[in-house]
Amino acid sequence: MPVKQVWTDHKIEEMVGNLLRAGVTLSAFVVSVGALIYLARHGRSPADYSVFRGEPEDLRSLSGIIRDAMHFHGRGIIQLGLVLLIATPVARVAFALWGFAAEKDRMYVAFTAIVLAVLLYSLLGTGSAF
Secondary structure, three states: OOOOOOOOHHHHHHHHHHHHHHHHHHHHHHHHHHHHHHHHHHOOOOOOOOOOOOOOHHHOOHHHHHHHHHOOOHHHHHHHHHHHHHHHHHHHHHHHHHHHHHHOOHHHHHHHHHHHHHHHHHHHOOOOOO
16 A cells, blocks of 8 residues: 655755755766866867957857757856756755645745746746746
């Protein structure tokens, strides 16, 4: 007979902590791999800091970042790691929303939904790269 899982605040906090640790660890690993690839290919190139050059056009959108990462371009992999780092707290809020809904805590569901909406609007609704 299956046992029904009970959601408690402590269990949700523990899972959120694990989610945050996993997100930051994965992000650090991806950025490190990208840095190693970038340095292996461009480590001996002279740096020219006299003229500012922004990010290339292909690294200004999520699709471009993923495309560059899939082609094993170091800068694309680094950018993907940074996107994962930005996504980690957003995933934390989304998971908290799910956890509060599982606990049937309407007040916290409402507050967390507002926070998630503001986060998503700030990332997606302002015409940014994502």
